[in-house]
Amino acid sequence: MPVIVDLDAEAAPKPRILVVSLEYQECYDESVNRFLTPMTELATVQRVKKAATLTRLLTNESSEPYSAIVLTDAALTLPENLPLWEHVLSYLRRTGATAVLTGQVACFVIPGDLDDFFRVSGLPEWKAGMYQRNIVVMNEQADGIRDATHFDIGDKNGLKAAYSVKSLCLSGVKSEHRWYVPDATQEDPNLNIAARLTRSPEGRDPERVRQQAAVAYGPVGEKGRIGWVGDINTEDPSVKVILALCGLDPAKAHVEPLKPRGLRFDAAQGRFVEIED
Secondary structure (H helix, E strand, O other): OOOOOOOOOOOOOOOEEEEEEEOOHHHHHHHHHHHHHHHHHEEEEEEOOOHHHHHHHHHHOOOOOOOEEEOOOOOHHHHHHHHHHHHHHHHHHHHHEEEEEOOOOOHHOOHHHHHHHHHHHOOOOOEEEEEEEEEEEEOOOOOOOOOOOOOOOOOOOOOOOOEEEEEEEEEEHHHHHHEEEEEEOOOOOOHHHHHHHOOOOOOOOHHHHHHOEEEEEEEEOEEEEEEEEOEOOHHHHHHHHHHHHHOOOHHOOOOOOOOOOOOEEEEOOEEEEEEOO
16 A cells, blocks of 8 residues: 555654854753753754854755754854854844853853844844842743743743742843843842842832843844843753743743752862762
8 A cells, every 4th residue: 555644643843943052161061951951852953063064054045944043152242253143143034033042141241242242133222231149020921922822821831920040131121022020029139130220219110120131032133033041050940931932832841950059168179069969
């Protein structure tokens, strides 16, 4: 009998995601793999560590386009690499893909470089903001959340409505482009951005608090998008945020809980080392 493929029963092809690690260091694998591992369950993931390879992939119009390009380090924010970032921007505008800045980007990016990076991206208002641990809350009216089709914000296994995170926030982000903002009800001046931004003779100004974005999602041209995840520790809820920014359903992903580490000072080595179980 002839073998006929039943298209109705055929599983939909997985989206393709390109991971860019131009400043790759093995010591950060554990952190980056926290989102790469569940990502590979939901998408076909490729990784590039050389600029020449990245350029070749971006200019190959005959291959199936990537739905997302994930930057795991700050290499493309450096002034000398902005021409290469321009290639990425052209790709986003042409294909409608999303670039997501996460991983070690927030840890090592230079604020002035980040401002220039967003300026050439067509988002000159986006600037490096406050760096602090906060309770952040979801903005359900934000683009990509309000009209999301690839995940359900009401799913308990999906995105968190609020969570604690230490992050580099962005300022100057429009309300509709802020996915997560600091909780304006927080008042502990030793803990969060909220209190630090509202120390003024006029008292608390919740809107000034909400103008900081721990997670942002904005336009690049008419079709492309750019996402920012300022979390420096890759907390469990942030892993699912990264997946959602890439167009994946976070409720379908299995995320290994982040285990707290114990450290002790090793006098012989002159440094702190992890306590073994």
